[in-house]
Amino acid sequence: MSRLLDNLRSNESAPRLEPSSATAALCVLASGSRGNCSVLVIPSTKDTPRRVYLIDAGLSPRRTAKLLDERGIRPDEVDAIIYTHLDTDHCYVGSGAGWVKAIRPGYFRAKLLIHRGHMGRAERMGLLSVHTEPLDDACELASNVNLYTEVLSHDSLGVACFRFVIDNESGTKAHLGYATDCGRVTPRLIEHMRGVDTLAIESNYCPQMQQSSDRPMFLKKRIMGGSGHLSNQLSANAVASMRVREHLILLHLSQQCNTPELAATQHDHSGLTRTISTQHEATPWIPINTASQSVDIVFPRMKTKQGSLFVGGKK
DSSP: OHHHHHHHHHTTTSOOOOGGGSSEEEEEEEOSTTOOEEEEEEOOOSSSOOEEEEEOBOSOHHHHHHHHHTTTOOGGGOOEEEOSOOOTTTBOOTTSOTHHHHBSTTSBOOEEEEEGGGHHHHHHTTGGGSOEEEEOSEEEEETTEEEEEEEEOOTTTOEEEEEEEEEOTTSOEEEEEEEOSOSSOOHHHHHHHTTOSEEEEEOOBOHHHHHHSSSOHHHHHHHHTTSSOOBHHHHHHHHHHHTOOSEEEEEOOOSSSOOHHHHHHHOOOTTOEEEEOOSSSOOOOEEEOOOSSOOOOOOOOOOOOOOOOOOSSOO
16 A cells, blocks of 8 residues: 555656646645645647646745746746635635735736635635636636636535636647535536546545544534535545546545545546645646547537636736
């Protein structure tokens, strides 16, 4: 088991690619209750410039900038921060204004993309003082990148689960699914993620460890009650139904009520390369390409373009 876990942590079975050598590449900078942030890079083509997106920003801007710099990315290269939801482990506030102060010329210049259902909370958090746009069911991030959203129950406002569809120069599309803090798995979520090439999904807790922990009962009920997080088994069942084609990334493992070994054991999916993210160590670059194995994908065409809400200065 220890050897398997070492492989999953170091991702030895997957190429350690730089972003430019794949249709896109994802690096989970950190994932857990103390902060969540991933970076998605889509290399330039003859027709499109390079794109850099953060998925959640639950780390401090300073730590995020340091982690990006270690991967050859300047803060001012980030095009957008795309939020799944605005809990503090996904949207860092800190002792001051957090990311609001970090969005300024010469540093992070990214616009914030926040689901329309979270805009009231975003206003209360002061996020509308910078360039903010609402996310709807579907939007065009760039001419070669579309984003589709499915909202699930998580606490009072829900969480946005994403499917990125990225065109490549060969004329095919690469699909990335990203789902965390899901609460429960619904048929709509399974259809939303069906056939993605790469899936990042939470595998938060072991029910036995959760029940036997010294956490207060209200917290256990919140986590396990359908509006909190997915257990290892619920996550594994969802992955099997989604028919992921190539790579699986496990997110948001509880440090108190889970272990990488338990998550790896539950997620024994034949044919998938697996990576387990952690709170304190970034994953290698994970390539996102169109998988060679054939899976029928029935997915809706663009329904709407990105909404327009500009508060503060333009990017």
